[in-house]
Amino acid sequence: MPELVARVKQLAHTYTPDTVQVRRHIHANPELSFEEHNTAAYVRSVLEGYGLEPVAMAETGLVALVQGRNPEKRTIALRADLDALPIMEANEVAYKSKKDGVMHACGHDVHTASLLGAARILQEMRGEFEGTVKLIFQPGEEKFPGGASLMIREGVLQNPAPAQILGQHVFPMLPAGKVGFRAGMYMASADEIYITVKGKGGHAAMPEQNVDTVLIASHLIVAMQQIVSRHASPKVPSVLSFGKVEAKGATNVIPNEVKIEGTFRTMNEVWREEAHKRIKKLAEGLCESMGGSCEIDIKKGYPFLKNDPSLTERTRAAAEAYLGAENVVDLDLWMGAEDFAYYSQEVPACFYRLGTRNEARGIVSSVHTPTFDIDEAALETSIGLMAYAALQELAAKA
Ligand SMILES: [Zn+2]
Numbered sequence: 001m002p003e004l005v006a007r008v009k010q011l012a013h014t015y016t017p018d019t020v021q022v023r024r025h026i027h028a029n030p031e032l033s034f035e036e037h038n039t040a041a042y043v044r045s046v047l048e049g050y051g052l053e054p055v056a057m058a059e060t061g062l063v064a065l066v067q068g069r070n071p072e073k074r075t076i077a078l079r080a081d082l083d084a085l086p087i088m089e090a091n092e093v094a095y096k097s098k099k100d101g102v103m104h105a106c107g108h109d110v111h112t113a114s115l116l117g118a119a120r121i122l123q124e125m126r127g128e129f130e131g132t133v134k135l136i137f138q139p140g141e142e143k144f145p146g147g148a149s150l151m152i153r154e155g156v157l158q159n160p161a162p163a164q165i166l167g168q169h170v171f172p173m174l175p176a177g178k179v180g181f182r183a184g185m186y187m188a189s190a191d192e193i194y195i196t197v198k199g200k201g202g203h204a205a206m207p208e209q210n211v212d213t214v215l216i217a218s219h220l221i222v223a224m225q226q227i228v229s230r231h232a233s234p235k236v237p238s239v240l241s242f243g244k245v246e247a248k249g250a251t252n253v254i255p256n257e258v259k260i261e262g263t264f265r266t267m268n269e270v271w272r273e274e275a276h277k278r279i280k281k282l283a284e285g286l287c288e289s290m291g292g293s294c295e296i297d298i299k300k301g302y303p304f305l306k307n308d309p310s311l312t313e314r315t316r317a318a319a320e321a322y323l324g325a326e327n328v329v330d331l332d333l334w335m336g337a338e339d340f341a342y343y344s345q346e347v348p349a350c351f352y353r354l355g356t357r358n359e360a361r362g363i364v365s366s367v368h369t370p371t372f373d374i375d376e377a378a379l380e381t382s383i384g385l386m387a388y389a390a391l392q393e394l395a396a397k398a
Pocket residue numbers: 106142367368
């Protein structure tokens with residue numbers, strides 16, 4: 001085993017019990033997006049305990065620098081998110097959420113504890129590497145406009161500017177001890193579409209006197225599918241789904257308006273803009289051609305997440321060296337969204353997945369469910385790999 005791998009593994013092993021306690025503390029005391037005041041205070045106290053000097057950003061976010069020798073040489077950023085979800089925890093565990101209706105059901109407790117553990121390893125090793133590791137603890141990943149966008153606006157990618165950024169996310173489909181990577185397109189942009197079809201309501205028995213909003217809306221939903229099937233390149237994943245249709249008429253009443261709500265997801269920012277224009281144009285043209293009109297509002301969510309190919313290749317190689325090739329897997333595309341995507345639009349980024357599953361112990365629930373939990377053995381993998389990947393990247397030529 002190379003010396004550096006052995007050194008990091010030994011520190012990761014030493015710091016894992018503390019990392020478990022940190023994770024349990026955060027898990028038991030969850031806070032909703034942009035309300036992470038106590039979590040931020042706790043993270044601050046842990047960082048200060050390591051001799052670091054965190055600075056507040058975006059109200060409940062924190063940034064800290066671990067400086068090695070020659071700190072100006074190069075900076076790499078590591079990111080974690082702090083927020084929990086409005087879910088009532090159903091796990092009966094010692095570290096169960098103490099707040100009714102709030103739960104770390106997306107593993108952000110794991111990400112935060114892991115970044116603290118990695119920071120401790122790096123701080124311990126600060127005389128053994130050159131450059132700076134920027135620790136980013138951001139608020140509000142789960143809620144629009146996303147803490148990442150606020151942190152970027154407040155300058156998290158400046159002074160010092162990181163050359164690369166790494167982030168990780170728990171992945172209950174993958175066993176603890178393993179990690180997954182995907183270069184290039186990985187996660188989707190997500191935009192919300194709100195359309196109100198307007199016509200002329202009236203008695204359903206007298207269609208000649210009405211402009212049938214239900215019929216127009218039905219045509220519209222069908223016609224919209226052609227935007228994805230006929231205009232999106234087959235090489236760019238795109239999804240357009242309408243999950244809410246509201247026509248408050250009756251068996252014999254045509255309503256004055258029908259509301260349609262949906263989501264548009266894709267993995268190309270140019271196509272994303274074009275699709276928005278096409279959705280608007282089609283909705284307006286079709287409604288008009290059928291004698292009605294429409295109001296359309298597209299709320300832009302997170303951009304698509306792209307993993308820089310060469311950074312991902314290097315980080316993946318670091319994972320193979322640290323964990324063994326048998327513990328590193330390829331990930332599939334994922335049409336979910338994640339606000340780490342904002343960083344990936346600004347600097348070369350790699351967002352990888354941390355396996356947290358343990359089938360034998362029944363730890364298999366998906367994120368965003370009341371029974372989500374992790375095999376805490378994943379924490380040792382997580383803190384060591386994050387520190388090792390950062391060290392490898394600081395030493396890389398790119
Ligand atoms: Zn989530």
